[in-house]
Amino acid sequence: MNGNAHKAGNADFQSAAATPEDVRAVAAPGNARDAATSDDIRNAAVPEDVREAAQAVLDEFAGRRRGMRPGRFVPGPPKPLREKNDIALYLEKISVSFDGFKALNNLTLYVAEGELRCIIGPNGAGKTTMMDVITGKTRPDRGSAWFTRAYNLSAMDEVSIVEAGICRKFQRPSVFEELTVLHNLELSLKGDKRVLSTLGARLSGEDRDFSAAVLERIRLHEQRNLAAGKLSHGQKQWLEIGMLLMQKPAVLLLDEPVAGMSAGEIERTVELLRDLEGEQVILLVEHDMEFVRAVARTVTVLHQGSVLAEGDMDTIRNNQAVIEAYLGEAQC
């Protein structure tokens, strides 16, 4: 597990190290290092990923040349391949396979700060696996995931990722059924979660107000002293979202939040999401197209582990490849 994490963390270096060949192929004739410029590479007719890798190598060397002694290649800390200021989540060339079956296949996806991004795709497309990779539950075989440029997610453990501000709702609603709604929220409260601090933890007035606000927001104020197991399916989904809100997250990952909700509940969830929008990055996986339509601005379609299409809902709807992917699913 750990060995894998390290490998994954350095994946961009491996690809960087493997690419001088590609660079030469692209930028021939002449010595690749001296002759190839960014423009040559940009103009050459090569696959996207080769081009990116080549660009990365060039950038790397440009960086080295400036600050370091010539002739010595000192690998710095790993970085995302493409760096941009307003990108919050970088998923780059991620592959995950289970016993040879590729759940994610060279998936590349960027999500901007403050964006609400919907991910759709037929069953088994790899949506949940993608969330597993972001939250550290599954280590990618290849590729890396970054949360801004500061956190290399593929080298962090689950709890550190949560501490960095990435919180997740599971596909199957998962709350602490024997505890009351209020206690569910209390446990989720952002703060020091080490053993001894938890033993002595008291709820401050501020925390109390915040809990009350979250309760109101997820509309469970009346049920706050009810065991979470007694809630309806939809209410459990809300409670789980509330538990995420308690952590004041920077990124919210919601895996099928409206599954099993009544029409009215869905409507209120739409409101809740629109209310949250802009406060944090939201990555939303959903099958319910009407719901997606109601909240989404940008939609990404996953199919067989990689991105099939990306754009607004209407573009996606009319995309031939997407229609085929969904039809193929229906015929199975």
Next chain:
Amino acid sequence: MAPERIAAPERGSPTPAEPAGARGSGQRAVPAVRGRSPAAPPALPEAMSERVLNRPAAVFLGCLAATALGVAVCSLLPAGAPLRLDGYVVSLLGKYLCFALLALSIDLIWGYLGILSLGHGAFFGLGAYVSGMHLMREIGGRGVYGNPELPDFMVFLNWERLPWYWRGSDNMLFTCLLVALVPGLAAFAFGRPAFRSRVSGVYFSIITQAVTFALMLAFFRNEMGFGGNNGLTDFKSLLGVSLQSDYMITGLFCASALALGLAFILCRVIVASRLGRVFVAVRDAESRARFIGYRVENVKLAAFVFSAVLAGLAGALYVPQVGIVNPGVFAPLFSVEMVVCVALGGRGRLYGAVLGALVVNIAKTFFTTALPDVWLFFLGALFVVVTLLLPDGLAGIPDRLGGRLRALRAKSGVEI
């Protein structure tokens, strides 16, 4: 497909600055967390934490104190008085209290955290051996061979010197320290890798069985320096007072009751705190707990070590009252029996474990003297009956009866 009445958002312009109430198809405003809504949400009147001494806990502690006091007084009555308790009976009761403490330690991790240790006897045994070593050293020159330095079994084995790990065992304070440290460190050394690599459920239980079995085999060996097969025995005195004297017997009994009471209160403090709720969270949805930021392995390790220390304390108090410790304490069967006690009493309540340990061990004393062959069958049958008929154990009976009664009342209310 979802209904069409979900309003499509105003496309193109994400409007995070717009007040929350202005959006969302004319529904009532969703109160916002960051004070964006005019009306503050209603305050929470609840006290979040449970009381440490809730009613069952207070009742339990009251019963324990009353019983201990009664037994102590009766045991100190002059010989021949009608209510006088014999030293043998008092020691026996003290032994039950030690088993109760061990059961309590098992319930803390099994009932609340879902860690089923089938080898908790190992920590009990380690505490027992530490205390046994001190008692051995107190014998001094009064042993059969009269060697002031070496315990009898070492003289018998022709050993010249005390092994290094026996050093310091003549010191009472050092022994008290070791009683907590040895089981605690052992639990840490075993638990850390196990919890880190996320061994859990049945696999964990099996490994704990294997560990206690391995310890038993090790302690059987004479070369280990713990008396081999016979263990440590023939103790004479503690702190200079004969183990046979009434005061010592009563004192040890009271110490056991006190230890049980204090351990119970400590466990209640933990269970009633936020950490206790984290325990339940880990037990019921471990991965959810991890994904809201709790290092589950540390939570488990801390609980496991604390529980092992309690078990060690129980073992340490057990030895002077029964007068012997041998590798039998590491027998897997002993550990399993203790787990059965907890299941029988009702897990996840703390006092249930104590009740179960008392009931099972009193029954065991009766059967092993009256019908020794029947004991194991009886234990097995008891276990089956309880799991089938009383899933909450003996301690759950009042709740179930209460539930029945309420149901009956509700029913008759409807009929009238």
